[in-house]
Amino acid sequence: MFDIVFWILAILIVAAALAVVFLRDVFRAALALILLFLLIAGIYVTLNADFLAVVQILVYVGAISILLLVGIMLTRDVHRGNPSGKFRIPAIIVGILLIVVLAFTIIDTNWMISSSPPLDNTAGAIGTTLFGEGGYLLPVEITAILMLTAVLGAIVLIREK
């Protein structure tokens, strides 16, 4: 059952990613990207990462996709569509080489798979790891500063002179 869910999700994810890259209409490519984000949330569920699946839907499907759609609407080049540049053939070769090298490395490596079962409910454990003793409190604070800088930077960049 679990295997079937993984294979369906994996095939749909690859198909959606290829649709993002190869569809002519930019708007349809963005819709395929939103489908891709939703399917990746499903992959997180199969990996017992329930909190991250919810965060994926909130941040990617809810926020980033809307940002990209607004970007498409404000900069629409309808007649130009989604053409490929002059690096099309080298890019395909680089991509296939990357897949081959990574696949060989992944299959050759002897992974130390842990035998202990995964946590059932990850939200509380992630909270204590992030904010607890010896955790990641400093990176969380730095992320807050990064977010503030990004918001201010976006406002300054986009403001009418």
Next chain:
Amino acid sequence: MTVGLEHYLILSAILFAIGLYGVLAKRNAVIILMCIEIMLNAVNIALIAFSRYITPLALTGQIFAIFVMAVAAAEAAVGIAIIITIYRNRETINIDKFDLTKW
């Protein structure tokens, strides 16, 4: 063969390669930003798969994935702002025409 760590890692590698192809080959700046998001998601899948199969109790990979998502959100906001600003000045989002710093 049951689904294990290798399957997730190879899915992540395929997704990363598709995103890399898009970044290298496409001309539309918004599409390039979307392909960067695909690559970040591929990395997240790999991180969470490592977290699930190698350190299922420490959750380090999931914490890293949360930080990757935060940085991705900031990057998307600034990237779209830059693209809209350039579109205002140049009336195009074709990156072949982005030669503002070239002289």
